[in-house]
Amino acid sequence: MILAGVKLLLMIVLLGYAMVWIMRPTKTFKQIWLPSIREKLNSSTYFGTQGTGFLMFVFPVLFVAVVGCVYLHFRKRSGDSKSESNIGKKNRLVTLKRPMLVKGPLGIVSGTELAFLTMFLALLIWSFSVYLVNGFAAITPKSAAKKGLTVWQAKLDSASLSLGLLGNICLALLFLPVARGSSLLPLLGLPSEACVKYHMWLGHTVLVFFTAHGLGYITLWALKNHISEMLQWARDDVSNVAGELALLSGLVMWATTYPGIRRKMFELFFYTHYLYILFMVFFIFHVGISFACLTLPGFYLFLVDRFLRFLQSRQRVRLVSARILPCDTVELNFSKNPRLSYNPMSILYINVPRISGLQWHPFTITSNSNLEPEKLSVVIKSDGSWTRKLHQMLSSPSSIDRLEVSVEGPYGPASTHFTRHEQLVMISGGSGITPFISIIRELIFASNTSQYKTPEVILVCAFKSSSELAMLDLLLPISGSPSDISKLQLKIEAFVTREKGPAKDNSTAPRAIWFNPHATDAPVSAILGPKSWLWLGAIISSSFIIFLIIIGLITGYYIYPIDQKTEGGFPWALRSFLNMLVICICIAMTASSAVLWNKKQNARDVKQIQNVEGSTPAGSPQTWLYKADRELESVPHQTLFQAINVHYGGRPDLKKILFECKGSSVGVLASGPKMMRHEIANICSSGLADNLHFESISFTW
Template sequence: MMPTNTYRKRWLPRFRAKTNNSTYFGAKGANLLMYTFPVLLVATLGCVYLHIAKKVNDSNKESCNAKKQHKVIIWKRPVLIKGPLGIVSGTELAFFLMFIALLIWSYTTSIYNNFATITPKLAAKDGEKVWEEKLESAALRLGVVGNICLAFLFFPVARGSCLLPLLGLTSENSIKYHIWLGHMAMILFTSHGICYIIYWAVTDQISRVLEWNKNDISNVAGEISLLFGLFLWIATIPRIRRKFFELFFYTHHFYILFIVFFIFHVGISYAFIMLPGFYLFLVDRYLRFLQSRQQVRLVSARVLPCEVVELNFSKGHGLTYNSTSVMFINVPSISKLQWHPFTITSNSNLERDKLSVVIKSEGSWTRKLYQLISTSSTIDHLVVSVEGPYGPALTNYLRHESLVMVSGGSGITPFISIIRELVYMKTTFKCKTPKVVLICAFKNSSSLSMLDLILPISGNPSGISDMELQIEAYITRDKEFKEDGPIQPKTIWFKPNLSNAPIHAILGPNSWLWLGAIISSSFIIFLILIGIITRYYIFPIDHNSNQIFSFPLNAFLNMLVICVSIVSVASATFLWNKKHNAKEINQIQNLEGSTPTVSPNSMVYNADRELESLPYQSLIHVTNVHYGVRPNLRRMLFEHKGSSVGVLASGPKIMRQEVASICSSALAKNLHFESISFSW
């Protein structure tokens, strides 16, 4: 409604009449009421909803209740496979087109209404031509529409936010929305800046480029903000991002300066339109910062022959997460600033005291980690910090009759977590689990050792023999089995360190309720503090005229109070939960005995001790290895004739596109596709 005359001439004056006369909030009161408060209220109520939904989901697991939801599944089918947008479902395409329509409608409506007021007489009065007045109006509206993109930009990257789970999304799968919004915002803001420079040049006002108005729009602040945004935007070009990832990573932190100078540019009152998404991001970012300051207890590392390392961490029993969750890891001895996401392969219920991630040696950071662990014979301690886990709030794989999981290379890791989840459901609650077909493609024979990871070292691996599981492994480059190096996995056990703690949920087992409390209470504290500052400091100077008190100082005070409110509440909540976790940490450290000296062996390479166990025999029995060929995915997927077949793809982009293309055909109405991708 913003660009319409109904909003501007009827609604907005009424809002401002009731809010702008307030001696506590002044001109920003209307935008606080209309834009910021509703979103934060939804976020708070959403946290309560997710807490209840988690309890219901846990009870449904115990009773093996799985809702069959196939009525709207057609909207989840891929409709775009290749192209700049990647794999896009019907729902995503519909919302994308509606958002584009919103931007176009907002721009054209505001332009139409404003152009109607520009007449030759008024233009001559200002000493300008009609087209020059219209150029300025068009430039201004480009910035206004760009702010719509900015208002949504930070929602997808708030990893622990409640708004994404409310829509059934995860932050990993939502990164593409952040990319789309970022491109649109920068196109609009860049056009906004260029049009204004052209306007100032043709009207002999080029000196306004250096204008910093203390009581109105600041041009210099806007230009600085745009420059930081352009640096950030250029670094996201795929070729630059892949070749110079560190450049991409570090320049992305320019978002802080981009936002700060943007607020200086437009003023705090207008900034409250985009504030809700950034506010939730700030809460999430600070909680991640608090968690990342702690060093975690790394128990062991299992090095596989295929240049893969499995890191096993100690975790608190109260930490739960769903399959396909990811965790961000930092190893200061490699890089103090870089954080990389990896799939968690362990199951929080099956392995209550251990959390495992699998890392493939592919990039420079992962190669350094692999070399550090695999080549060093004296390493007995490794300093590691983590953020997370992050993953779907709810999972329901029981709704399908069968699951077909297609992976390439290290893309098998999220499927390991799903199989372990089904093992837990089968052994603990005696649920009827779907038939599972794992189609995995590897380049070399040594990569077969990754199948070892399906069986957890701890927990109850015997449940694998009760599942209806079939594994089709394809070795694309080797015609037969080859031993290209060491054939046995190597396990390194690290010495306990009293300064390291098991991984705990940052806000404890009731994290959603605590998050809702942080969002609501920090915002209330912000309102109280800024109300006091406005009433007793700003109002006596300005008297709500908005012409005396400095815009930049007003913006700075509001930003400072927001940060103080979030930091104080989040820190208090974190310390409260840390105090409650301390007792469990002491118990875990007391129970840790001597370091084991026996390394787990591999079922692939016929380790006699392991082959005698039923789980490994069962896994070998259901595994078919094909050398020198690639899987015929079309034939293998069409073989499944059940009414509901879940098809999950994880791995290289081309492979995921091929699976999506098969599932989107008219002959595959029973195939329900889901892409799992952690690369952007």
Template sequence: MGQEVEGKSGRLLLAGAVKVLAAAVFLGWLMMWILAPTNTYRQKWQPKLRSDTNSTYFGTQGTTILIYTFPVLFIAVLGCFYLHLVKGIDRRPGQHGYPLDRTAAGGRKGSPGRVAVWRRPALASGPLGIVSWTELAFAAMFLALLLWCFSTYLTVSFATITPQSAAMSGKKVWQVKLESAGLRLGLLGNICCAFLFFPVTRGSSLLPLAGLTSEGSIKYHIWLGHIVMVLFTLHSLCYVIYWASTNSLSTVHLRRSIRRPSLHRHGVLLIGWDLLSCAQMLGWAKADESTVAGELALLFGLALWATTFPRVRRKAFEVFFYTHQLYALFLLFYLLHVGISFFCLILPGIYLFMLDRFLRFLQSRQHVRLVSARLLPGETVELNFAKNPGLEYNPLSVVFVNLPAVSKLQWHPFTVTSNGNLEPDRLSVVVKKEGSWSQKLHQVLSSPSSLDRLDVSLEGPYEPASNNFLSYDSLVLVSGGSGVTPFFSIIREFIFRSAAGSGGSATIHLICTFKTSADLTMLDLLLPISSDASSISRLQLHVDAFVTREKAATAADSSKQIRTVWFKPRPSDLPVSAALGPRSWLWLAAVISASFAAFLLLLGILNRYYIYPIDKNTNNIYSYTARALLNLLLLCGCLGAAATAAFLWNKRAAAYSVDTRQVQSMDGPTPAVSPGSWFYNADRELESLPQESLVRSTNVHFGSRPDLKKMLLELDGPNTGVLVSGTREMRRDVARICSSGLAENLHYESMSFSW
């Protein structure tokens, strides 16, 4: 045992060292963005760096790869090693070296800790939603970075603009300054683009390294997206005004417009003709930036941006989703506009996103085994999938589900409700009948005709960054409607810990709101269908359920039973497994390293033996467009080859594993009687000890809503974590209560399952 503890402590120390190294490299990378606008960098550092990296193999592109691309990919590889080291430590309760059981609030369990203050909501309402003090501080620092860069860029560039220099170019001083400001606005947008794709990389090793998840970081992507489009739009408007003010119209087209009298009768049409006749606006330079490509990128970006506002996104989600795929065309024409050398400034985020997106594509091509579906009276469905016992995931993990029988294109995220320890061979999600997709799913499962099987594809699961809820002496879980489902995995985790005799001492208070009494049957899903949950009797669980649209309990209805549908899978159906196997983080590090090394090797060969003999590193002979497309081809080829090889290797290994063969050979049982609901049978004698314990710990309130302020402020626990999953109004109300300062013992935990 002593050697085991020593080994785990050594891995923790090594993981800490890796994290410190990653933080140091990140600070160095960030410092380059801060110094880039200064004269010190532009006049001293940049010439030196270019002279050292401007080889016949990489040219000027080598400088940006070394400074801006390589450090982030190196951090991503370090993050993979860190996550592998942490994951290698036994996280089960009762074992030594459990790293997440100490409070994430910054101190011992039972004390709030200093860091907990920074996690408190600073803003509970407004356009930014719920924002903690930490998020507000980092947002302020990022805005300070943008203001610093813009002011420094303008100060340095305006210092060289004089009436004499403007007159030599045939322009006025304000026109030259406008052009310079427009260029600098584009550079600011480029900084935002460098961070834009990190939050939406689901399998990222960078986000967990910083204690974040992709689901919880979506709002950062939204903020950055709005800033990017504002800056790029201003960048374009500055240049349009500049071109118009300097009379940069094509002489031929201008003469044609003057000779056509009909255009004089339509002044607006004449102005439009002249603007479209700008030589710069229609230019696609061979060895320089392409203006047309930039305009096309802006048009695709504006079309994408128009559907991202909340009213459009929530009322017409499919329009938003399909329009959002224009990001590929936006990036393509942005690359053709600025050239590959400049594009390498933002390449790391796009590189990791492309890799993640391709791995998700590979994982989604295989069908997983759907074992059963439980249909509840409240028009709720629990889907149970076969899982490889070697797949580990934490509570609050998220999977994306696609059912071709419902929709071939739509993917929907769901929180995993099962527990990997209680149910080692099952993975479950709960779907509430609300939108058109869930309604069609419920209709398919409720069809009286025999349903042998359903094809299902999954992406994930994607784990949360940490299990902060384990650090509190008591938990308050507040939910509305189907928002209760994320809490099932938390409660099942404590059921498991109670059975293990450790970690189950926390008091859990579940406050849930439903519209009708039929929705109360969702609480049946607190109990696993395939495991012994007798430990719930030892769990300190109290449930307050509020039914808002009914004044009293309805009479028992024999038709309101939980119905279970069992499926007959094909031999080709696979259990849910990680895309890159049980050692997924090490494989991801290998894919990142191998693909980037192959890209550099092929890029060096291309430049040395094809482009350099033509261009001689002058950057004014060989086509920018051809160079960019060739680089893109090499990049996609290397990423695709490395990711495919790793995926197929792990798929082949999983196909021959004992666990997979056991899961594939299992026949799903067909029970003669469907399980009943504890709510509709609460007046009868219950034979199930877990159901009896659940009934005793549940209070149902009809015709009222919970007084959250009163219920939360009456809690006297010294260290209480508050998690909320429901409507935006409910989340904001709870955030206001926790941040009001009336109860110092309440610690709001941010959960983002919808945006």
């Protein structure tokens, strides 16, 4: 009941925040609301013009983020996050979750996404039309002449400004989808990986508006023969140079997001994306910190998340072993803190300095934190320059004694929503099977512990060659808690599309490599410990409160006296720089303190793990290889192999498979090539079968 009340409060605050953006272009906001608030806040010598922005735009979002952290913590403790696991539970918004758009530049778009996209576009259209109507209404020949403009030039000026203001709306949301550890995403039921496409949509929109904004003003200056204004950096007004530098940084980033460049030259795309730092710094210099408050909260939450990820990435993790499968696939096995738990389909970002010190790549976690409390595994398919280098490194004859690896995460969905269905159909292509490995292991655990009745599972997997059938060996863990797969109703339909029959030579077997981790290598742990949500809420709230105190003192005792004595007041650029500096210091100070505090608890857990691992005999890689092969071949769960039905020389008839599912609620999960996911989405959205509920899993942006 309390959690429901908190959720209602958060919804009210978010609706109020949205209402501010809706009213912002209107005369009511400019002539009544804003003057009234400024009269009360701007009279303060401690915040000045920034006070209004803090109250109206920064505080509501940070309040939702902090209270949301507390809500998620207690929901996790009360088990509410698994309340969706009850089979037969009806989804009231099931129609809105079905694919509504499949083909097109946006990819697969559900009804819910389409509804929010429509509302967002309506906000942009509303804002632009009101800005134009009010701006053009105020333009007269006399008012234009005062600025040295003709009437149509003044209208160009107003339209260009309006486009920049539209860009601010998009920029306010731009960083929220990529704040992986933020509480806002799980509050909305969104996994971090699924939100990358929203960041892409917003990024394109931001740069379209800002480019049009910049070109409009450059055109205006050229018509006035005042092109020298491009080099103007005003002391107490908008800085043209800073705006141009911000736009230039954005355009370089934008150019490298073109799919052909992003996929073929990923490193170029990856490195140029760090220009977001210059983009935001010069944007704040361009408009001033008071106006930047409109877009600050999303970036503030991103900075908190980014710094925590930076702290986690400094630690080398303990890579225990690797399995080389005969299909150019590698399974990496890390030591894990037993107190770290995660849901199926969670993502781990991995960095191997030996390959690239800056590149981070996301991979699905295939292990289960219940079945394997001290091990975390990811499967990596050799499909790209970075993954090929890793595979070559591990499969080379010269053995590697230790491989330095850093990680960020895990990040995953807040709940196991797929268990609410009576039947699950999971369709994969190639390495797309990896998210389903974690789901099947979770269902194995649930079926053995009798937490709830597990759905019937049909796994349809398509492979190019029979060597890729080795991926099915990963469905069962080779270590950890005992697992009886016979209690799970599992049926596997494997299709080998490019071969007419079983391969004659099946001598290639999985090969195991065992590493000798360094004493400083730590098990994978949650950067903020088991109470991560509470610690995150404490970091956000305390860092912002400390920022307000420090910036209030600086404003009251340093900036305000200069404002009173100096003509033109305190320089905008210096004021913005001081605010950015204090924000970074406060976030770094509070986040580092929280991480160090939790590191002590993690260190105690590490000692326990080391004691357990210390009992493992340190044999040569060849000895462990033989033992690993024996374990792989003597898996007692014969039920798994009896459940596998292999088909050669053709692709699965997806329409037939799906329409034959007669359960009242059938969850359809698709992971793999784009064309396959689109085909499945078309089938589920066709309306020919009301019991099919589609969900796409994509990691190809």
